Amino acid sequence: xxxxxxxxxxxxxxxxxxxxxxxxxxxxxxxxxxxxxxxxxxxxxxxxxxxxxxxxxxxxxxxxxxxxxxxxxxxxxxxxxxxxxxxxxxxxxxxxxxxxxxxxxxxxxxxxxxxxxxxxxxxxxxxxxxxxxxxxxxxxxxxxxxxxxxxxxxxxxxxxxxxxxxxxxxxxxxxxxxxxxxxxxxxxxxxxxxxxxxxxxxxxxxxxxxxxxxxxxxxxxxxxxxxxxxxxxxxxxxxxxxxxxxxxxxxxxxxxxxxxxxxxxxxxxxxxxxxxxxxxxxxxxxxxxxxxxxxxxxxxxxxxxxxxxxxxxxxxxxxxxxxxxxxxxxxxxxxxxxxxxxxxxxxxxxxxxxxxxxxxxxxxxxxxxxxxxxxxxxxxxxxxxxxxxxxxxxxxxxx
Amino acid sequence: xxxxxxxxxxxxxxxxxxxxxxxxxxxxxxxxxxxxxxxxxxxxxxxxxxxxxxxxxxxxxxxxxxxxxxxxxxxxxxxxxxxxxxxxxxxxxxxxxxxxxxxxxxxxxxxxxxxxxxxxxxxxxxxxxxxxxxxxxxxxxxxxxxxxxxxxxxxxxxxxxxxxxxxxxxxxxxxxxxxxxxxxxxxxxxxxxxxxxxxxxxxxxxxxxxxxxxxxxxxxxxxxxxxxxxxxxxxxxxxxxxxxxxxxxxxxxxxxxxxxxxxxxxxxxxxxxxxxxxxxxxxxxxxxxxxxxxxxxxxxxxxxxxxxxxxxxxxxxxxxxxxxxxxxxxxxxxxxxxxxxxxxxxxxxxxxxxxxxxxxxxxxxxxxxxxxxxxxxxxx
Ligand SMILES: Cc1cc2nc3c(=O)[nH]c(=O)nc-3n(C[C@H](O)[C@H](O)[C@H](O)COP(=O)(O)OP(=O)(O)OC[C@H]3O[C@@H](n4cnc5c(N)ncnc54)[C@H](O)[C@@H]3O)c2cc1C
Numbered sequence: 001x002x003x004x005x006x007x008x009x010x011x012x013x014x015x016x017x018x019x020x021x022x023x024x025x026x027x028x029x030x031x032x033x034x035x036x037x038x039x040x041x042x043x044x045x046x047x048x049x050x051x052x053x054x055x056x057x058x059x060x061x062x063x064x065x066x067x068x069x070x071x072x073x074x075x076x077x078x079x080x081x082x083x084x085x086x087x088x089x090x091x092x093x094x095x096x097x098x099x100x101x102x103x104x105x106x107x108x109x110x111x112x113x114x115x116x117x118x119x120x121x122x123x124x125x126x127x128x129x130x131x132x133x134x135x136x137x138x139x140x141x142x143x144x145x146x147x148x149x150x151x152x153x154x155x156x157x158x159x160x161x162x163x164x165x166x167x168x169x170x171x172x173x174x175x176x177x178x179x180x181x182x183x184x185x186x187x188x189x190x191x192x193x194x195x196x197x198x199x200x201x202x203x204x205x206x207x208x209x210x211x212x213x214x215x216x217x218x219x220x221x222x223x224x225x226x227x228x229x230x231x232x233x234x235x236x237x238x239x240x241x242x243x244x245x246x247x248x249x250x251x252x253x254x255x256x257x258x259x260x261x262x263x264x265x266x267x268x269x270x271x272x273x274x275x276x277x278x279x280x281x282x283x284x285x286x287x288x289x290x291x292x293x294x295x296x297x298x299x300x301x302x303x304x305x306x307x308x309x310x311x312x313x314x315x316x317x318x319x320x321x322x323x324x325x326x327x328x329x330x331x332x333x334x335x336x337x338x339x340x341x342x343x344x345x346x347x348x349x350x351x352x353x354x355x356x357x358x359x360x361x362x363x364x365x366x367x368x369x370x371x372x373x374x375x376x377x378x379x380x381x382x383x384x385x386x387x388x389x390x391x392x393x394x395x396x397x398x399x
Numbered sequence: 400x401x402x403x404x405x406x407x408x409x410x411x412x413x414x415x416x417x418x419x420x421x422x423x424x425x426x427x428x429x430x431x432x433x434x435x436x437x438x439x440x441x442x443x444x445x446x447x448x449x450x451x452x453x454x455x456x457x458x459x460x461x462x463x464x465x466x467x468x469x470x471x472x473x474x475x476x477x478x479x480x481x482x483x484x485x486x487x488x489x490x491x492x493x494x495x496x497x498x499x500x501x502x503x504x505x506x507x508x509x510x511x512x513x514x515x516x517x518x519x520x521x522x523x524x525x526x527x528x529x530x531x532x533x534x535x536x537x538x539x540x541x542x543x544x545x546x547x548x549x550x551x552x553x554x555x556x557x558x559x560x561x562x563x564x565x566x567x568x569x570x571x572x573x574x575x576x577x578x579x580x581x582x583x584x585x586x587x588x589x590x591x592x593x594x595x596x597x598x599x600x601x602x603x604x605x606x607x608x609x610x611x612x613x614x615x616x617x618x619x620x621x622x623x624x625x626x627x628x629x630x631x632x633x634x635x636x637x638x639x640x641x642x643x644x645x646x647x648x649x650x651x652x653x654x655x656x657x658x659x660x661x662x663x664x665x666x667x668x669x670x671x672x673x674x675x676x677x678x679x680x681x682x683x684x685x686x687x688x689x690x691x692x693x694x695x696x697x698x699x700x701x702x703x704x705x706x707x708x709x710x711x712x713x714x715x716x717x718x719x720x721x722x723x724x725x726x727x728x729x730x731x732x733x734x735x736x737x738x739x740x741x742x743x744x745x746x747x748x749x750x751x752x753x754x755x756x757x758x759x760x761x762x763x764x765x766x767x768x769x770x771x772x773x774x775x776x777x778x779x
């Protein structure tokens with residue numbers, strides 16, 4: 001065992017850094033640094049640049065077009081990109097549906113769908129949740145009825161992130177209403193341009209638009225878009241969820257977040273006129289957070305290293321999701337605390353639009369409150385933290 | 400000891416609660432928030448007519464002889480409906496400054512019309528570098544003939560765009576963080592030299608950045624004594640803190656009620672989610688937090704007029720710490736227990752959460768008041 005990086009590792013990190021500097025647009029980096037929201041083109045331009053290099057699907061094996069990296073390389077890649085101010089890679093294609101397709105899809109499906117994920121040519125979204133089926137996902141009711149060589153889909157998905165940007169959606173649908181809830185579910189790939197699909201925005205508490213309602217009205221989907229066997233969608237769905245939970249710990253982004261928090265504390269003044277970073281109470285709050293993040297990072301590396309040796313991500317990845325979300329929330333909470341009174345002004349133009357209006361307080365205060373409010377989602381999406389704890393108590397502890 | 404409301408207080412409570420129930424449905428509030436001023440003049444006229452603008456002032460000052468308890472009653476009801484009318488800046492802060500430090504002439508010229516519903520106030524005290532330190536005042540008021548000329552920047556001034564009079568803390572002597580040398584001025588909002596940048600706040604209120612460029616005011620605009628404004632101002636902020644805490648208690652009760660209702664009706668796994676013990680316990684913690692917040696607020700309201708300033712300060716800071724803690728817990732828990740619905744703009748829960756979040760910062764956050772309380776406890 002060894003934590004130190006080898007000369008090759010360091011050379012690899014340098015290569016990634018050079019790539020990021022050459023390919024990230026200054027406008028995108030500026031958005032990261034100022035907390036502005038990215039638009040579709042910001043994501044696409046960056047992901048396509050990564051795609052050209054074979055790095056958009058950086059967790060994939062070589063066989064399907066990925067780089068086949070070691071745990072160390074993945075770790076370095078994520079950290080360097082976060083440090084350089086890269087946007088998060090939208091996970092729906094490369095981290096969610098891609099692995100499902102190459103693990104459970106047929107050869108034709110692999111040929112048809114994987115290359116466009118490798119290059120980020122098309123964007124995906126995830127159609128799992130429904131109004132009546134959030135935590136209890138297996139109760140989902142969106143219906144797919146076989147009609148010749150098509151399925152006819154009716155129903156509603158909700159909370160669908162990026163549906164307004166996506167070209168395709170992967171959906172859990174009910175193909176059998178008589179079977180036990182988990183056994184009547186199938187995994188279907190649907191072209192978002194299909195007639196009968198309507199996307200409606202859901203506005204979040206900070207005014208952001210990321211999630212949507214997606215309505216299906218007699219949408220005809222070729223039966224060749226079914227992954228695996230009809231009625232076995234739940235198995236694929238769970239495989240995907242385990243990957244999703246591993247991916248949303250967001251360790252690298254949180255490290256950047258803690259750094260950003262220290263920068264804010266350096267710029268802000270305390271009640272006595274000294275720098276906030278010199279206020280022992282606040283400094284210790286950041287240190288405490290930093291330590292929690294170290295524990296999370298090391299736990300994630302341990303989980304990844306098990307996977308590298310051939311193990312599947314087990315139910316213990318739920319721990320990473322829980323702690324990862326709490327840490328993201330805490331960073332945002334402390335940033336909000338740090339900016340004091342200037343958390344109060346609300347400047348949506350500066351968060352969501354390319355406005356050159358000047359910030360009302362310090363620039364770093366503009367996203368503080370919105371981020372704090374918005375980050376409450378992290379303990380809700382990807383399976384709520386209560387559900388993750390249920391998983392751990394049942395699957396890991398046997399309670 | 401008697402912790403029950405008098406008959407008059409009960410009447411006030413019923414009246415304000417009825418107003419909130421009938422005039423502040425969530426959709427109506429959304430419309431009011433989007434209206435030109437961000438609050439409704441006809442509501443304000445009603446407040447005046449029903450005596451709510453004057454009830455906490457002495458009869459000598461043209462009020463109805465109530466005090467902190469009456470303010471608490473009104474603010475709690477306002478909190479339960481996320482009322483947008485500027486009661487806090489106008490009545491509690493501006494009116495409070497006049498009642499505590501105003502001359503007879505100022506009371507006649509400003510307080511009486513405020514009580515009648517004819518004048519709106521704002522209080523400009525936040526400065527960028529000062530964080531929550533009320534004594535850190537860099538805005539200067541220089542002697543200018545018989546009067547003063549005020550220059551400098553004040554931030555996050557609630558209700559400035561609607562105010563007729565803006566109360567400003569300014570330095571008339573001493574160093575930037577000295578308590579001595581601060582003077583409170585009542586400035587006509589239309590005075591030459593005031594520039595405003597207006598904006599909405601996170602919680603749908605209105606505030607402004609104000610720049611004072613050699614704004615001339617007469618000697619009669621000084622509220623209280625020259626150079627001795629700090630104690631006056633701090634006292635009024637302490638009273639405003641109690642009022643704000645009451646608003647927070649109203650918010651917490653409302654958000655807890657909405658959450659309780661939600662977990663009783665939202666079903667997952669074939670049962671109402673309120674059947675899951677982890678949510679039951681969290682709901683109990685919300686309830687407990689709101690109770691503690693209510694207790695600390697009431698205690699603060701009862702101690703806020705104590706002759707001993709330390710007792711008053713500790714009461715205000717203690718309540719503010721509790722409100723910060725409880726408000727955060729109730730707000731975050733409500734969102735969590737609502738699942739995805741909790742983080743949408745659509746439901747009222749997120750709006751209560753936003754207000755509770757801003758309340759935690761306003762007049763100094765938990766950390767600030769914990770330090771203040773700790774220092775006062777050692778000194779005493
Ligand atoms: C920003 C955001 C983005 C999202 N993106 C997507 C997406 O792209 N695609 C997609 O399919 N979905 C997405 N989701 C949906 C997300 O997965 C669900 O919100 C989540 O699974 C919770 O479901 P729910 O909102 O219906 O809450 P509910 O399931 O109604 O839960 C409400 C509360 O009850 C608790 N609860 C429920 N069951 C239990 C239990 N058995 N024990 C204890 N507590 C319980 C929950 O923890 C929660 O606190 C997104 C959600 C958000 C907020």
